[in-house]
Amino acid sequence: MSKALKDKILQLKKERQAIILAHYYQIPEIQEIADAVGDSYNLSKIAQGCSEQVVMFCGVRFMAESAKILSPEKTILLPAANAGCPMADMAAYEDLLELQKEHPNAATVSYINSSTEVKAISDVCVTSSSATKIIENLNVDEIIFLPDKNLGGYIAEQFPNKKFIFWNGYCVVHSRISPEDVLKMKDKIKDIVVLVHPECEAPVRKLADFIGSTGEIIKHATESSSNNFLIVTEEGVIHQLKKHNPDKNFYIPGEGMTCVNMKKTTLKNVYEGLLNMQHQIEIDEEIRIKAYNALNNMHKLSR
Template identity: 60%
Template sequence: MDHSLSQKIIQLKKEKDAIILAHYYQRGEVQDIADFVGDSYYLSKVAKDCKENTIVFCGVKFMAESAKILSPDKRVLLPAFDAGCPMADMADAEGVLEMRKKYPDAKVVCYINSTAEVKAVSDICCTSSNAVQIINNIKEKEIIFLPDKNLGQYIQNQVPNKKIILWDGFCITHKKVTKEQILKVKDIHPDIKILVHPECEIEVIELGDFVGSTGGIISFASNSDFEKYLIVTEVGVLHELKKRNPNKKFFNPLGTMTCINMKKTTLENVYDSLLYSQHEIILDEDLRKKAYNSLINMHIFGR
């Protein structure tokens, strides 16, 4: 890590009345200079409640948009402005409105990995950590869930009394992992624990000893007595796992599961974004208000 640059960022952050938020999938050196590191749900709560005037969001676009939706009076900066999410781009507002016509009695639940435009035409937002709880708390029996069909299928298996209508989207990073790769690791390490993110294919999820969000995976591994873990999610999460558990061994399938968008943010990006107040997230106010309802409902139904 460039310690001199890190110190400059920390000093500049104080001068600019800024808070730095980083997702667990970010580069290790970016996580290390953040005030808060977490999964999507945790960071959305921090963004909503923080007192600072500027939020520097080290993540991808939908995360920074969510922070702006919840905190319209704050400046939200996305250091790597081209860091997008292919899964989020697989859903569009027009398609959601068409689904609503087709299933008029259904509630629309969108994964937080979605654009502001999609959130604006959805009823409730969710994350992988609270999706099952939120679906359980909705009185309607039919749920249109988007954009991730794998998370949606996982929810369907957990909540069989509901009918989950799936959108055909997926995470390109989690989709790469196969059942055969997991079984090969188990052959080499029969005592290894398999911790899986629900964005994976269902046949991979079924092999998991634990299935949950990045925050849930970290918590499970940190509070368990096992020695070896296969972490079936983006490789960035290993940074926090190793910091908390120096005596445990963590493996990642495919060598590394890397999201190229999450890795776009560098310390230089963070410094420049702070110094020049660049790459600010600007949203149309009418769109923001509509999207706000789905995010606030996430915090209400997720209790």
């Protein structure tokens, strides 16, 4: 890490009275300058509850938009303006409206990895960690779930009496891992514990010793008495795993699990963003209010 650049960022942060938030999948240099590191929704809640009025959100666009939905009065900056989410882009507003017409009795449940426009016509949002509890509390028998068919399939397995209509979306990082990638590591390291994100496909999930969100994977590995872990999610999480567990070993399957968009953010981006107050997130107020309702329902139904 460039110490001079880091010092400039910290000085600018103080001058702007800003907070820097970083997702677990960001590069280590970004995680190290952040005031908080976490998953997308928890970071949005931090943004909502903090006293700072300027939030530098080091993640991808839908995450910064979620923070703006919850905190419209604050200035939300996205350091890498072109950091998007291919899975979120797979769900189009107009196509969802058509699907809703075909299933008028279904509740629309959108993964937080979705656009503001999609959230605005959803009944509730979910995270990978809260989805099961929310579906349990949702008093409907038919559910449109989008955009991730893999997370949707994982949830549906737990509710055989509910009818799910899945969007044909997926995470390009998680879906590229095959069962063979996992089995190779299990053969190589006999006592390895397999920790899998539910965005992975069903054949990979079946090989898991534990399935959970990014935060849950970190918690499980930290509390486990085992020493060897196969981490089947975006490899940026390894930085936090090693910080919390310096004596444990962490491995990634296949050729690696890297989200190109999550790795677009650099220290230079953060510095220039704070210097010029650029790439501010703006959302139409009418759409924001509708999207807020879906996020607010997530909070209520996850209790």
